[in-house]
Amino acid sequence: MQRKKIISLAAGLIIIGLLITFQGLGQVAQPPVQNTVPTPTIIRESTPSASLGVSGKEVLVVRVIDGDTIEVEGGQKVRYIGIDTPETVDPRRPVGCFGKEASGENRRLIEGKNVLLVKDVSDTDKFGRLLRYVYITTDNGSAIFVNDHLVRQGYAHASTYPPDVKFTDRFLQAEKEAREGNRGLWQKCN
16 A cells, blocks of 8 residues: 555656646746846757757758858758848858857857757758758757847848748747847947
8 A cells, every 4th residue: 555655656756747847848048138248048948950940950050151051970960940141151242230149149059059949840051051940958058049039139021931930930939039138239339
């Protein structure tokens, strides 16, 4: 009889733990509005795929090309979905205001690290680059949604191209917060 009670109690605790874990999925801690050091958008879970309930492909970032484009192992280039950073590498255009800073932030976050690439609808753009949302797990086990972070901290604009529109509202809200908070390019480039 005592053994049955212990097993029932243990099963109950496991179920409660699972409910608490799943209730927290997708909840995002928003960084405080500030004009100083940017804080990443953090999703409170141990891995990107677990915290977001999404599946994707984990790859190593070998090079940051600019603020919204990277190269991953195997030589494939990846363009971030839903955002646009000021230009830094197009030979036909001058370096855009805050472009170097956007590239630097992207490099700081992910260069030389493993990231999770998540597809929306389209696989590639007209240049053959993969179109993806990008997530990285930090040293403390949290996950950063890189596309969102870059917009929210003022390194990028929201820029939607259908049919890849899953996070359009989120990116527009992030851009509004960055603009109202006078962060990044919204402070320097107005």
